[in-house]
Amino acid sequence: MKKSLMLYLFILAILMNLFTYSFYSGELKFQQERYDKTTKKLRDSINLVTTKLADADYFSxxxxxxxxxxxxxxxxxxxxxxxxxxxxxxxxxxxxxxxxxxxxxxxxxxxxxxxxxxxxxxxxxxxxxxxxxxxxxxxxxxxxxxxxxxxxxxxxxxxxxxxxxxx
Structure with a gap:
């Protein structure tokens, strides 16, 4: 009985580690995609503002x-x-x-x-x-x-x- 309890706990620990690993790897991928999207938006905004500033300063x-x-x-x-x-x-x-x-x-x-x-x-x-x-x-x-x-x-x-x- 003690052996089967230890076996069940060991299998439970492996499953917990497996689910934790898959969750955090998916979370990391999600965060990276979100970071990339935000960075792209910010670069586009900076380019737009730079273009508008250049247009505004054309007559100076x-x-x-x-x-x-x-x-x-x-x-x-x-x-x-x-x-x-x-x-x-x-x-x-x-x-x-x-x-x-x-x-x-x-x-x-x-x-x-x-x-x-x-x-x-x-x-x-x-x-x-x-x-x-x-x-x-x-x-x-x-x-x-x-x-x-x-x-x-x-x-x-x-x-x-x-x-x-x-x-």
């Missing part, structure tokens, strides 16, 4: 080699202006004009309802154009500006077109 001085070459005047004996340093200078100069008591003059809008218009966001498109977003807390708009880097390295702006959105 940072990615426009022709516009960058405009500032390389070394062939004609002129001065080389680094676009990496120019972008923050132009942006800062335009945003500094927000301190004007009548609002930023390059929004193309006068004070309305006692509220001045200020520029919030600036994007330098190329060697000549800037697009900017402005508001006066009630009304919002966008402006297309021309900018010029003069020989004395001063920067001048000119309003080309402005758009004020309906309330």
């Amino acid at each position: 001085l940072e990615h426009n080699e022709n516009a960058q070459n405009y500032f390389d005047n070394s062939a004609s004996g002129g001065k080389v202006i680094l676009y990496e340093k120019l972008i923050p200078v132009v942006t800062e100069k335009l945003l500094d004009l927000n301190a004007n008591p009548n609002g930023n003059p390059y929004t193309g809008q006068d004070v309305m309802g006692g509220k001045k218009f200020i520029i919030n966001k600036v994007k330098i498109l190329n060697h000549r154009w800037i697009i900017a977003d402005y508001n006066n807390t009630d009304l919002w708009g966008e402006v297309l500006l021309k900018y010029f880097v003069n020989d004395d390295e001063s920067i001048t702006f000119e309003v080309n077109q402005t758009l004020l959105y309906q309330k």
Whole structure:
């Protein structure tokens, strides 16, 4: 009787080990497949975001080699202006004009309802154009500006077109 009990326990232990092994090997395969699917989804998402970012930055001085070459005047004996340093200078100069008591003059809008218009966001498109977003807390708009880097390295702006959105 003792031998048959030991035999039954031994067979039961082998069956338990066999079922445990098959369960964990199946679980490992399932986890690996799930990991592969998630990794593929994430790679696709990263590629999509990278493509969208490249499309969004298509019109920017940072990615426009022709516009960058405009500032390389070394062939004609002129001065080389680094676009990496120019972008923050132009942006800062335009945003500094927000301190004007009548609002930023390059929004193309006068004070309305006692509220001045200020520029919030600036994007330098190329060697000549800037697009900017402005508001006066009630009304919002966008402006297309021309900018010029003069020989004395001063920067001048000119309003080309402005758009004020309906309330």
